[in-house]
Amino acid sequence: MxxxxxxxxxxxxxxxxxxxxxxxxxxxxxxxxxxxxxEAAYHLPKAGGKKLRPFLTxxxxxxxxxxxxDALPPAVAIELIQAFSLVHDDIIDRDNTRRxxxxxxxxxxxxxxxxxxxxxxxxxxxxxxxxxxxxxxLLRVLPNVINEINDSTVxxxxxxxxxxxxxxxxxxxxxxxxxxxxxxxASLFEAATTVGALAAESNSExxxxxRSFGHLLGMSFQIVDDLLGLTADExxxxxxxxSDIREGKRTLPVVYTLAKGSAQKRKIILETLxxxxxSARQYSTAIKAMASTSALDYSKRKAEGYAQEARKxxxxxPESNExxxxxxxxxxxxxxxx
Amino acid sequence: MxxxxxxxxxxxxxxxxxxxxxxxxxxxxxxxxxxxxxEAAYHLPKAGGKKLRPFLTxxxxxxxxxxxxDALPPAVAIELIQAFSLVHDDIIDRDNTRRxxxxxxxxxxxxxxxxxxxxxxxxxxxxxxxxxxxxxxLLRVLPNVINEINDSTVxxxxxxxxxxxxxxxxxxxxxxxxxxxxxxxASLFEAATTVGALAAESNSExxxxxRSFGHLLGMSFQIVDDLLGLTADExxxxxxxxSDIREGKRTLPVVYTLAKGSAQKRKIILETLxxxxxSARQYSTAIKAMASTSALDYSKRKAEGYAQEARKxxxxxPESNExxxxxxxxxxxxxxxx
Numbered sequence: 001m002x003x004x005x006x007x008x009x010x011x012x013x014x015x016x017x018x019x020x021x022x023x024x025x026x027x028x029x030x031x032x033x034x035x036x037x038x039e040a041a042y043h044l045p046k047a048g049g050k051k052l053r054p055f056l057t058x059x060x061x062x063x064x065x066x067x068x069x070d071a072l073p074p075a076v077a078i079e080l081i082q083a084f085s086l087v088h089d090d091i092i093d094r095d096n097t098r099r100x101x102x103x104x105x106x107x108x109x110x111x112x113x114x115x116x117x118x119x120x121x122x123x124x125x126x127x128x129x130x131x132x133x134x135x136x137x138l139l140r141v142l143p144n145v146i147n148e149i150n151d152s153t154v155x156x157x158x159x160x161x162x163x164x165x166x167x168x169x170x171x172x173x174x175x176x177x178x179x180x181x182x183x184x185x186a187s188l189f190e191a192a193t194t195v196g197a198l199a200a201e202s203n204s205e206x207x208x209x210x211r212s213f214g215h216l217l218g219m220s221f222q223i224v225d226d227l228l229g230l231t232a233d234e235x236x237x238x239x240x241x242x243s244d245i246r247e248g249k250r251t252l253p254v255v256y257t258l259a260k261g262s263a264q265k266r267k268i269i270l271e272t273l274x275x276x277x278x279s280a281r282q283y284s285t286a287i288k289a290m291a292s293t294s295a296l297d298y299s300k301r302k303a304e305g306y307a308q309e310a311r312k313x314x315x316x317x318p319e320s321n322e323x324x325x326x327x328x329x330x331x332x333x334x335x336x337x338x
Numbered sequence: 339m340x341x342x343x344x345x346x347x348x349x350x351x352x353x354x355x356x357x358x359x360x361x362x363x364x365x366x367x368x369x370x371x372x373x374x375x376x377e378a379a380y381h382l383p384k385a386g387g388k389k390l391r392p393f394l395t396x397x398x399x400x401x402x403x404x405x406x407x408d409a410l411p412p413a414v415a416i417e418l419i420q421a422f423s424l425v426h427d428d429i430i431d432r433d434n435t436r437r438x439x440x441x442x443x444x445x446x447x448x449x450x451x452x453x454x455x456x457x458x459x460x461x462x463x464x465x466x467x468x469x470x471x472x473x474x475x476l477l478r479v480l481p482n483v484i485n486e487i488n489d490s491t492v493x494x495x496x497x498x499x500x501x502x503x504x505x506x507x508x509x510x511x512x513x514x515x516x517x518x519x520x521x522x523x524a525s526l527f528e529a530a531t532t533v534g535a536l537a538a539e540s541n542s543e544x545x546x547x548x549r550s551f552g553h554l555l556g557m558s559f560q561i562v563d564d565l566l567g568l569t570a571d572e573x574x575x576x577x578x579x580x581s582d583i584r585e586g587k588r589t590l591p592v593v594y595t596l597a598k599g600s601a602q603k604r605k606i607i608l609e610t611l612x613x614x615x616x617s618a619r620q621y622s623t624a625i626k627a628m629a630s631t632s633a634l635d636y637s638k639r640k641a642e643g644y645a646q647e648a649r650k651x652x653x654x655x656p657e658s659n660e661x662x663x664x665x666x667x668x669x670x671x672x673x674x675x676x
Binding site for chain 2: 033034036037088091092110111112114115118119121122123125126129130132133139142143146147149150151153154157158160161162164165
């Protein structure tokens with residue numbers, strides 16, 4: 001994260017919310033029998049993560065006049081949905097490293113990883129349901145919160161399938177790519193901001209704005225993620241550089257180069273994509289082919305475009321500390337180096 | 339299923355509930371994009387199944403004075419939890435056949451099967467949440483219904499892990515076995531009867547009785563299932579005979595023979611268990627070793643014992659048609675040949 005006084009306020013807030021989320025999660029996931037399973041389930045949530053989605057839920061709720069205590073359980077639920085989907089995605093993508101640690105299936109095997117992911121999935125519903133049983137405000141919005149979690153998680157599953165299908169295409173279109181990330185990534189950011197607005201019992205107009213804000217921010221986030229996967233180093237990423245290419249992911253720079261690049265550049269990309277045995281030199285040649293087709297610049301501009309649209313939605317809220325923090329988060333997402 | 343007028347009433351009711359459940363499920367799972375994923379998700383629910391759990395939910399609700407329309411969505415949710423857990427279990431157990439059809443991972447591959455299972459899991463919550471949004475009675479009990487689904491599904495996950503761990507043991511105890519099936523199988527039967535009682539807005543005493551009834555019936559069901567896995571034929575089972583032995587499952591007859599059998603019989607069992615290349619002759623020798631140790635008789639008596647205890651709980655309900663049907667279901671579970 002960049003040094004600087006403005007970023008520090010955001011950084012402190014992310015840390016504060018990280019602790020809140022961790023503390024709320026702990027009794028749900030702490031050591032119990034069968035120990036092996038619960039350790040596997042707790043592994044990824046314990047390994048950290050930026051807690052960007054819970055940050056969004058809580059700050060959207062407060063920006064709309066709601067209470068942090070009402071937003072925290074839905075925020076934790078969203079973080080658990082994220083954790084569950086990562087555990088299952090890592091099995092599917094055969095990823096060995098995540099957040100700088102071995103993935104769950106790498107450490108405990110695929111059978112336990114499938115079930116550990118299922119447990120995190122259940123716990124997403126459990127944290128919000130149990131909290132609502134003793135919080136009348138949360139109880140009033142519980143059906144809508146659960147409905148939002150359901151709908152976004154269905155879209156995540158669909159996006160996961162589209163991602164797999166896109167990996168087989170030699171002529172992926174930008175629209176196919178955008179639909180895929182809209183479902184696989186943006187939908188959970190959308191759910192994060194929407195449950196925040198629900199927890200504040202907002203009117204339908206504010207709900208709609210915050211839904212769009214989350215969606216647009218999520219689109220921007222994923223495109224920056226695509227770029228970081230190509231340019232950041234392993235320590236920053238928490239996983240090996242080039243894994244998107246190795247797994248054959250149709251990221252935006254890849255889609256752009258396949259559409260606009262010369263025959264020679266297309267050839268370089270297609271030979272490297274999905275080739276788990278490609279050399280470091282081949283990766284670097286593929287990345288250079290994308291850079292020289294302006295695919296990286298194009299992707300950066302696209303991410304900025306979504307962030308600008310997201311900012312417009314944000315400005316529909318009354319001015320507040322929370323709105324300022326949400327705006328800074330948008331900037332952080334564009335400029336982050338991990 | 340046996341011929342006979344008494345069984346026919348139950349059979350008709352199972353069929354009637356099967357249609358209700360299928361019709362309620364259809365709009366949630368019918369063909370949409372991405373087609374490949376939704377077909378994979380719908381595959382197992384479409385392949386049939388006895389619908390015993392939804393039958394329990396609906397008949398417990400009605401036996402307690404509740405309405406069928408309030409019990410149907412929770413009943414469908416329980417059936418979807420069952421379907422989701424089977425899809426993931428089949429990946430874990432490397433089963434190729436289920437309900438007479440190829441398993442989801444066999445037909446669509448492991449990545450899509452993981453995600454298809456996740457979709458069914460989400461849909462369990464979705465059917466009950468969406469129904470509650472237009473049904474004030476169901477809305478009142480929604481947090482308790484979801485809480486019950488959460489708690490039982492956590493236990494199913496734990497049971498799945500215990501099952502895997504038990505497969506590695508050469509001296510499994512009956513208590514370990516009973517704890518495993520209590521979580522892996524009986525917990526969902528318990529949830530089925532409990533959500534039925536919740537949908538009827540019953541008092542805590544009736545709730546407690548019906549919880550025990552479901553649990554005890556589930557214990558009986560699993561022990562009979564263990565026996566059928568050894569003695570039924572492939573057409574009845576919908577999967578190959580001997581697959582429990584091939585997968586190294588510590589079923590009750592196995593646990594009993596390992597504890598009480600001669601050294602020679604222990605040896606036969608341990609050489610066959612988990613040996614995916616064992617011959618048909620080896621299976622049949624292993625089954626004979628269990629039979630001659632009275633393991634099959636012992637297991638049958640144990641199943642009958644649980645069914646008797648279950649019947650006592652059932653008799654705490656006032657007499658009704660539904661109570662009679664539930665009693666017949668207990669008998670059917672003991673006597674079923676598939």
